[in-house]
Amino acid sequence: EVKALGYKLMQAMHFAVEEINNHSSLLPGVRLGYEMVDICYVSNNIQPVLYFLAQEDYFLPIQEDYSHYVPRVVAVIGPENSEATMTVAHFLSLFFPQITFSAISDDLRDKQRFPAVLRTVPGAHHHLEAMVQLLLRFRWNWIVVLVSGDDYGRGNSQLLSEHLARHDICVALHEVLPTPQPSQVVTPQERRREAIVDKLRHSSARVVVVFSPDLVLHHFFRQVLRQNLTGIVWIASESWAIDLALHNLTELSHTGTFLGITTESVSIPGFSEFRVRRAQARTPASNRPSWSATCNQECDACLDALESFNTILTLSGERVAYSVYSAVYAVAHALHSLLGCSQTHCSKEVVYPWRLLQEIRKVNFTLLDHHIFFDDQGDLPMPLEVIQWHWNRSQNPFQTIASYHPEQRQLKDVRRVSWHTPDGTVPVSTCSKDCQPGQKKKSVGIHPCCFECLDCPPGTFLNKTEDEFDCQPCPSNEWSHRRDTSCFKRRLIFLQWHNALTIFVVLLAALGFLGTLATLAIFWRHLQTPMVRSAGGPMCFLILTSLLVAYLMVPAYVGPPTPVTCLCRQTFFTLCFTICISCIAVRSFQIVYVFKMARRLPRAYGYWVRYHGPYVFVAAITALKVAMVTTNQVITATGPTARADPGDPKIMILSCNPDYSKGLLVNTSLDLLLSVVGFSFAYMGKELPTNYNEAKFITFCMTFYFTSSISLCTFMSVYEGVLVTFLDLLVTVLNLLGISLGYFGPKCYLILFHPERNTPAYFSSAIQGYTMGRD
Numbered sequence: 033e034v035k036a037l038g039y040k041l042m043q044a045m046h047f048a049v050e051e052i053n054n055h056s057s058l059l060p061g062v063r064l065g066y067e068m069v070d071i072c073y074v075s076n077n078i079q080p081v082l083y084f085l086a087q088e089d090y091f092l093p094i095q096e097d098y099s100h101y102v103p104r105v106v107a108v109i110g111p112e113n114s115e116a117t118m119t120v121a122h123f124l125s126l127f128f129p130q131i132t133f134s135a136i137s138d139d140l141r142d143k144q145r146f147p148a149v150l151r152t153v154p155g156a157h158h159h160l161e162a163m164v165q166l167l168l169r170f171r172w173n174w175i176v177v178l179v180s181g182d183d184y185g186r187g188n189s190q191l192l193s194e195h196l197a198r199h200d201i202c203v204a205l206h207e208v209l210p211t212p213q214p215s216q217v218v219t220p221q222e223r224r225r226e227a228i229v230d231k232l233r234h235s236s237a238r239v240v241v242v243f244s245p246d247l248v249l250h251h252f253f254r255q256v257l258r259q260n261l262t263g264i265v266w267i268a269s270e271s272w273a274i275d276l277a278l279h280n281l282t283e284l285s286h287t288g289t290f291l292g293i294t295t296e297s298v299s300i301p302g303f304s305e306f307r308v309r310r311a312q313a314r315t316p317a318s319n320r321p322s323w324s325a326t327c328n329q330e331c332d333a334c335l336d337a338l339e340s341f342n343t344i345l346t347l348s349g350e351r352v353a354y355s356v357y358s359a360v361y362a363v364a365h366a367l368h369s370l371l372g373c374s375q376t377h378c379s380k381e382v383v384y385p386w387r388l389l390q391e392i393r394k395v396n397f398t399l400l401d402h403h404i405f406f407d408d409q410g411d412l413p414m415p416l417e418v419i420q421w422h423w424n425r426s427q428n429p430f431q432t433i434a435s436y437h438p439e440q441r442q443l444k445d446v447r448r449v450s451w452h453t454p455d456g457t458v459p460v461s462t463c464s465k466d467c468q469p470g471q472k473k474k475s476v477g478i479h480p481c482c483f484e485c486l487d488c489p490p491g492t493f494l495n496k497t498e499d500e501f502d503c504q505p506c507p508s509n510e511w512s513h514r515r516d517t518s519c520f521k522r523r524l525i526f527l528q529w530h531n532a533l534t535i536f537v538v539l540l541a542a543l544g545f546l547g548t549l550a551t552l553a554i555f556w557r558h559l560q561t562p563m564v565r566s567a568g569g570p571m572c573f574l575i576l577t578s579l580l581v582a583y584l585m586v587p588a589y590v591g592p593p594t595p596v597t598c599l600c601r602q603t604f605f606t607l608c609f610t611i612c613i614s615c616i617a618v619r620s621f622q623i624v625y626v627f628k629m630a631r632r633l634p635r636a637y638g639y640w641v642r643y644h645g646p647y648v649f650v651a652a653i654t655a656l657k658v659a660m661v662t663t664n665q666v667i668t669a670t671g672p673t674a675r676a677d678p679g680d681p682k683i684m685i686l687s688c689n690p691d692y693s694k695g696l697l698v699n700t701s702l703d704l705l706l707s708v709v710g711f712s713f714a715y716m717g718k719e720l721p722t723n724y725n726e727a728k729f730i731t732f733c734m735t736f737y738f739t740s741s742i743s744l745c746t747f748m749s750v751y752e753g754v755l756v757t758f759l760d761l762l763v764t765v766l767n768l769l770g771i772s773l774g775y776f777g778p779k780c781y782l783i784l785f786h787p788e789r790n791t792p793a794y795f796s797s798a799i800q801g802y803t804m805g806r807d
Contacts, residue, residue: 036276037352038112041133042068043307044353045109047300048360058364061377067105077116081123084108098127099386106385107392109133109359112352113245113271114140115183121146127386131362133355136270137187141409148389150410152355152362154438156191159270159293162416162436163241164195165443166267166291169434172239173481174463176205176232178252180244185209188243188269202463202481204237209244212251225255232261238288238461239265246272257283263452265459268292273419274351274430282423289452289459290421295414297432298354298400351417351430354400358412361399366391413438420449470494470515473501487515491681509674511682522684524674527590527757534590534758541765544772545583551776552576558783563790567779568619571646575615576776582608582768589761593672598688603661605764606700607654612771613706613737614653618646620713657702687757700741707738736770 049064069080084105086092095101107129111117114137117130121140124130130149132140136156140149167175177192179185185208196203207228210221229252232240242249249272265288272278273292284290350357370391371378396405406412418434434446453459467473467485472494476482483501488494492503493512506512510519527534555572558564564572581604588600622645639645677683740763747759782789 037274038070040307040353041112041356044300044303044350044356045360047303047306048357050306051302052360052364056364057375058361058368059371059373059378060375062367062371062373064360064364064367071111071116077111077119078123081108081120085123085128100384102382103128103385106383106388107131107363109356109363111135113184114187117149118146118183121149124148127389129363129366129385129389129392131359131392133359134270134352137184138191139187141411143409146410150362150392150406150412152359152404152412152414153270153295153352154414154416155409155411156188158416158436158438158441160188160192160195161441162293162418162443163192163267163269164199164201165436166293166418166434167201167239168199169443169446170458171466172265172459172461173201174204174237174239174461175201176207176235176237176240177203178207178209178228178240178242178244180248181208181211182245184245184271185243192241192243200480202479204463204479205231205235207231209242209248209252211248222251222255225252226259228252229255229259229261232264233259236463238263238459239267241267241269242272243269244271246275246278249275249278253278253281253284253287256287257281262287263459264288265461266290270294279421279423279429284421285423285452289449291433291449292419292421292430293416293436294419294430295351295355296417296435297351298402300350300354300357300400303350303353303357354402355414358399358402358404361397362392362395362404362406363388365395365397365404369394418443418446422450467500468515469517472503475501488512490514492516493518508676509684511676522674522676522682524592524684524686525677525754526592526686527754527761529590534761537758537762537765538586538590540769541583541586544765544769545580548576548579548583548768548772548776551772551780552580554780554783555776558790561783561790562792562794563779563783567776568615568646571615571619571650572776574650575612575771578608578611578615579768579772582612582764586761586765589757589764592686593688595671598672599665601688601760603665606661606703607657609767610657610703610706611650611654613703613710614650615646616771616775617706617710617713618649620710622646653702653706660702685754687754700745704738704741711735711738736774737767740767 045066045068049066052058053063067084069076069083071077071080082092083090085103087102087104093101108120108124109131110133111120112132112134114135117132117135117140118137121130126147128148131152132149133152135151136153136159138156140146140151141155167173175196177189179189189206193203209228210224212221244252268275268290270293273294278284366388367373367383368378370383370388371381373379393406393410396403398404402414404412415438416436417432418436419430420433422429422431432447433449434443436443449458450456451458463479463482464473464476464484467483470488470493471485472488473483474486476484488503490513491511492505493516494500494503495517498504506519509522511522512519529535529538552573555564555567555576559569568575585600585605585608588597591597593601622640672686672688674684674686677685744759744763747756788794
């Protein structure tokens with residue numbers, strides 16, 4: 033049986049040789065000769081190569097040095113497949129040039145093993161890269177790989193697996209196609225093919241990549257047709273991408289879409305006419321060999337057998353034919369250089385193969401607008417094309433849909449593909465559907481292409497460029513909704529001026545400030561009166577001044593916190609309040625001491641008065657409080673911080689450092705202790721004269737401060753939010769008002785509305801009555 037593509041390649045070599053001999057000044061005075069043999073796939077490649085190496089007498093001598101040996105031929109073009117090429121290369125050894133036009137195995141790039149092998153076709157690496165980019169282009173990541181059981185199938189299968197792993201493309205099914213055994217009617221190989229087709233039918237993968245010589249595929253595709261397998265995208269390796277015999281099975285058009293990787297189509301002027309010309313009828317010459325001995329160059333019998341392929345051969349273009357054509361021209365250019373040819377003649381010296389090999393490696397010329405040269409690995413970086421099979425007899429059966437350039441390693445010029453699907457859309461071949469934006473992948477099974485999609489929870493987002501299998505957390509000042517692909521800034525909240533409750537509290541503070549200022553004026557005007565002196569005298573002004581400063585700290589609670597406002601909140605107010613409480617506590621102690629213990633401890637009382645005991649006590653307490661506040665400032669930062677609202681993560685609460693409140697409890701404990709001391713002394717003095725009996729007022733102030741502080745600390749420990757800041761401000765203002773109104777309010781009332789009670793006589797009568805009552 034005549035192989036149509038093989039005949040076409042034979043004619044391409046024949047055409048190139050005749051063109052050089054008859055129409056070129058490349059080798060003037062020198063005629064190229066050639067011999068062609070059929071290696072019958074891989075079974076007959078040793079005998080031809082031994083024949084080529086022999087001399088005219090069919091004798092192949094064994095020599096130590098072949099540098100001056102002249103074999104029958106000086107260069108070999110072919111064979112077409114990698115396995116046969118390697119076998120031939122081992123025989124040709126180091127010195128005999130061999131140019132293959134379709135063997136793509138990357139093993140041939142190893143110049144240590146194959147130093148004399150060159151190729152006019154890109155290596156397997158580029159074919160597989162073009163194939164992988166085709167898969168990526170149409171988002172196919174779940175494929176079936178079918179290979180032949182020879183070196184070609186095994187080698188390319190391994191290389192393909194390496195390429196697929198780098199691009200997260202998974203192999204759902206990997207099968208080895210059995211080699212046909214025509215001697216048996218029903219063979220295990222046939223049953224094996226049936227099983228493979230049945231697996232394809234039940235697989236979810238709809239893309240099948242096939243690495244196999246055409247001899248194996250004829251039986252396989254007939255089995256595909258028998259089982260009526262449809263809806264498949266078949267991706268052909270270069271070994272059968274433009275196989276005319278397979279394409280002649282027009283029923284294959286119903287099985288799906290056929291795509292293939294092959295060499296670029298280059299039009300060779302005059303080749304189509306040359307290929308189909310018929311030998312003119314003439315009487316055979318007496319020296320012409322009989323048909324039984326050989327088939328002549330015109331190959332009349334071949335033309336008769338291939339007449340049905342005439343149209344498809346013409347329409348399919350000159351793909352691999354150009355690889356043969358350029359190989360012949362590469363040898364001719366090397367001979368041109370080796371023989372020192374000019375425009376008119378060449379030298380007639382003996383051509384040794386090893387010298388010709390050196391010149392072939394150096395060729396650099398342009399042929400039909402293509403640059404012909406061999407790189408360091410002996411490859412010619414010709415472009416590749418992705419083709420689609422068509423069965424319309426009026427058009428090219430192998431139409432180009434994309435191109436791949438080895439230099440750029442990129443698939444370009446992708447055109448529209450006619451998909452054999454019901455709606456004409458791109459077939460889907462994925463183990464799992466793509467996740468929606470904001471969904472992470474969770475692997476299912478051993479394949480990374482098989483997964484389930486899970487929504488990213490609030491507070492996380494998915495950045496596919498970094499990791500598709502894990503959601504990334506948002507920064508602390510940002511947030512996200514479920515299934516978000518990015519984070520957004522959280523809304524900052526704090527105690528604002530336009531809030532109604534804030535306005536109310538600030539107004540209270542303003543009234544308290546004005547009331548305290550008025551109290552200060554009243555007490556200053558009546559400084560020498562008994563009422564002011566009984567309230568503490570000059571110490572009252574220390575209390576009132578501290579209250580005024582504390583009122584001035586109220587605006588620090590409103591608006592966005594800053595380091596300055598946080599410092600005012602957490603230092604100045606607590607210092608002012610400590611001064612007020614300590615003054616009231618020492619005043620309560622002093623009154624009780626005068627009326628109840630002065631006579632029992634006169635010396636101690638003398639020291640208390642002589643050394644200004646009340647002021648020393650207040651100063652000591654204040655110094656202690658300053659030390660506590662300073663220590664807390666050093667240990668804990670007081671600057672503003674933003675933290676998420678537990679009730680609404682989209683909100684950030686901007687407040688002073690919440691960790692400072694833990695240290696503040698220690699500071700507050702001193703004020704609480706002073707409030708208990710003041711309350712105790714006030715209770716002890718409940719029987720004192722009315723003018724000196726301040727138990728009711730001090731008890732009210734201290735009780736309110738104690739309970740409000742404990743309540744605020746408890747609330748802060750269980751709740752976080754802007755309400756904490758508001759309650760802190762409210763409690764502060766109420767405590768200030770409690771002291772202003774509770775302690776100074778009654779005294780101002782008596783000074784202004786009952787001046788008769790603010791006289792020395794009235795106070796003397798009250799003391800005299802208390803003394804008589806005790807006696």
